[in-house]
Amino acid sequence: MAQDYYALLDVSREAGNDELKKAYRKLARRLHPDVNDAPDAADRFKEVTNAYEVLSDPQKRAVYDRGGDPLSSGGMGGGGFGQGFSFDDIMDAFFGQGAGGRGGPRSRVQRGQDALLRMTIDLAEAAFGATHEIKVDTAVTCGTCDGRGGAEGAEPVTCGTCHGHGDVQHVQRSPLGNIRTSRPCPTCQGFGSVIADPCDECGGDGRVRSRRSLSVTIPPGVDQGTRIQMPGEGEVGPGGGPAGDLYLEINVGPHEVFTRRGDELRCQVTVPMTAAALGVHVELPTLEADLTDHEDASVVGLDITPGTQAGDLITVRAQGVPRLRSVGRGDLVVEVVVETPTRLDDEQRELLKKLAAVRDEEQPEARMSDAHRGSVFGRIKGAFR
Incomplete structure (x- = not known):
């Protein structure tokens, strides 16, 4: 036994598949030559990859635990990294679950997007609340096919390109070996099936656009920019999927x-x-x-x-x-x-003159407001005193 694969992955000999995968992902992210420029990074990356290849395979692990080396030329079919080892786990380590193409076909039924509508109300309505009827133009479930996407009696058939997997595999040679990646099938767009006879109304999408009326209750106290959420009143999803939410953004008029x-x-x-x-x-x-x-x-x-x-x-x-x-x-x-007052008759003018005389304000002295004490004008005024 040339190397201790358990020590390389820093796991116990009783480690399960989930623990092995977690340990390998952690090391692969750190040691991959694309992100680690250390001179020995490529060799160490190859070592932990070989260790994971052996320990994640029950048959190879059994041979290794008995003292054999399943990756040697005399081993049971192993050829080492780059000679038949699937690169899915490396892609998974860097890009997350399913990056290697093992997620399967995606569902045609998906949640719809949220919708945003701006609405102007007056200040009193914003303060005390109101109820309004609004018009909303969104995607709704197709009434002809009821969201299935196919014509009456038509059912989706398995895609002949990906054979129902939803993705197609591509193998590319690299200095590290054969890298297998996957992409959504161009024929079925990743669904794994195709609708041979789509609905004439929605073209196979399972939804159409329609204008409808909604009653919205505006709560008291909303302000400029407040958003009111209306669950399930947004866009219906593809394939007749559940609708997203509708958000009303409030604009308050002057x-x-x-x-x-x-x-x-x-x-x-x-x-x-x-x-x-x-x-x-x-x-x-x-x-x-x-x-x-x-x-x-x-x-x-x-x-x-x-x-x-x-x-x-x-x-x-x-x-x-x-x-x-x-x-x-x-x-x-x-x-x-x-x-x-800007216009005074003679009587009013005489009354104001008498008031000014009584208050000794016939020739009043103008006073600067205290607000100017700290201003530039106040400092200039003080300099001439």
């Missing part, structure tokens, strides 16, 4: 009054300068006013406190957007815009 930031709604309310100075209570329309079934919540009271400044923000709790798949709502944030 609103005339409100803007959205997450679960928060924002808007502006404009009041005269007298109302901002004295304070006022206003009734503000809410987003629910866009929906006829929310008339009881179409307005909300808003208190403008005396001395409110332009740009002040007032928060109204729980008047924003409902949280998606959760409880509660965001807030409504109102920005106050103070309107200064």
Whole structure:
């Protein structure tokens, strides 16, 4: 016995086929000359390949365990690596299960692809939910052949090229020996059978395109880019296979009054300068006013406190957007815009002059906003003081 094949593969003498294959794959990936440029890589690769060839064959393994060498010239039919050894396991080691062509014919019945449809809704529908009827153009099961692909009474017949295997073998000589690879059969495309008399409606695919109507329920709280999954409403698979899923991507159109930031709604309310100075209570329309079934919540009271400044923000709790798949709502944030009159009659002008005199504001001193303290303009202003 020239070499210890068990030691080469680093397995015990009781190792089963699965353990042997796992050990060989690990070593083959590391030692193959295409990925390992060490001077002895090719020799070591040949050694572990010979070891796997012997130990994975029950008859050769029995000869080896009795002290013989099944790969020697006097052994039982072995010729060593490159002289009849199947290269499937090497391909399997590098490219995964079935790379050597032992996966068999593939099924004609396959799952269909997922489909994506974009849908535009308004802000109120995104906030409070809605139900829409949509038109979907997808592949559906052929009604003529019921997904079989063949004409009435016709059945698939075994492919004469691959004889039902689904793939064809190719042998190529290389410095490492004969390399056998497999490719999907060009006649049957890997199915192992052919449909001699295909269906006139679907051409043998088992599906046709059709437009249909679907009812979609949009949950409250969706936002721009939210995707709604509708299982089984996508493309029907070849051979009448199960359908994929349909995804609806939501696009939210702009609103005339409100803007959205997450679960928060924002808007502006404009009041005269007298109302901002004295304070006022206003009734503000809410987003629910866009929906006829929310008339009881179409307005909300808003208190403008005396001395409110332009740009002040007032928060109204729980008047924003409902949280998606959760409880509660965001807030409504109102920005106050103070309107200064541009046209005054003589009486109004005199009243404002009297107010300015009372407040000693006839010649007021302009003040820079604190927001400029850290800005370039603020530093320039400070340099001239």
